[in-house]
Amino acid sequence: MSEKYLIGVDGSEQSRVALAWGLARATERRAAVELLHVADDSFLSESVAFLSEAQSASEQMLQAETEYARSLGFAGTITGTAVVGHPIAEVEEASKRADLLILGAHGGSRFAGSFFGTRAVKAAATAHCPVAVIPQRDVAPNAGVVVGVDGSEASRKAIAFAAEEASQRGVPLIAVYAWMPPLTPGLEYLWSEELVESQRAAAEEAIAIGVAGLAERYPDLEIERRILQSAPVAALVQSAEGAEMLVVGSRGRGGISRLLLGSVSHGVLQALPCPVVVTRA
The missing domain is CATH 3.40.50.620 (HUPs)
Incomplete structure (x- = not known):
């Protein structure tokens, strides 16, 4: 059908x-x-x-x-x-x-x-x-399809949509994981280099799990992995400037969540650096 x-x-x-x-x-x-x-x-x-x-x-x-x-x-x-x-x-x-x-x-x-x-x-x-x-924005040549990754079920749905889209268009899939250390005043000293490295390792694992199996399903798909120490909305908007598409996941519908998107989905829809697709969990 x-x-x-x-x-x-x-x-x-x-x-x-x-x-x-x-x-x-x-x-x-x-x-x-x-x-x-x-x-x-x-x-x-x-x-x-x-x-x-x-x-x-x-x-x-x-x-x-x-x-x-x-x-x-x-x-x-x-x-x-x-x-x-x-x-x-x-x-x-x-x-x-x-x-x-x-x-x-x-x-x-x-x-x-x-x-x-x-x-x-x-x-x-x-x-x-x-x-x-x-939006009324120009697309850069071969700019790719950007997708937000955070390890959630909503993110996995977004990755599946974005991978199929990138494969269809013959452009790279750009998987973006953004993280920020807790900004608790007076506790910055607790963030040692070891803890920062552990956060990076967790980010790499989340992306690896998120894109697992895509190479077999889409043999010709180029996958670029980006781990950015930045607020998620800022990281996604910056990565998606001029892109073919930005895909983010919504965690679903129910109660007040039917009227409110998560902060990331809401933020990228306000910025609209390129066509944005919000998928359903």
Whole structure:
């Protein structure tokens, strides 16, 4: 069965960058595409007349973006959904029927700068499939696919996704493990060179375990291992500048974690050094 990509559209420049990226990927993978436009009902009257007008506007937007997708030369299967509702709730529901959700790098909504951050962050936290957020950035030639490694199950899922992606694209897989000594005031003296070396050894072991088996599965895949003494978000963002893609793992859904991403996922989605994919644990 072929994959299905769900692409959020709203006619903006950011949305069309993501649409073009998603259509190019769908062409390569022979995936089906579903376009989704949600008319935000947050400020709308609940009267039948207002909701009817909103639904009509949503359908017109969907039609325009479907025509734009065809104008880009995409010849694959395109379906569309136009709804009125809360964007995050509607995207979450629609993600149940997708293999990948693709969004543009919008700055957020009226909640921008709040505790929950941008809509892309909230969508990545609630979606039932991996989420790709696409910025307006140039990709350096043969820049590779960067993946965050920390030894967790979420990290292993991210590595599997990133390795398959790098193999498909014929670019290196760059596995990044970042660590920092505890910054406890007055206790810096406890961090001897021996303890630092033990941390490095643990990092090397985590990467080795994380990439184990990839050479057999992808014989031609070049794997670069980077161990950086830096905050994880800073290390990943720096490593991914101009990269083909940055992949990070989310630890799953449940309770309040449905609304909050981990600090690393949240941080890289705020920075967006390149297309970022958040995988599900």
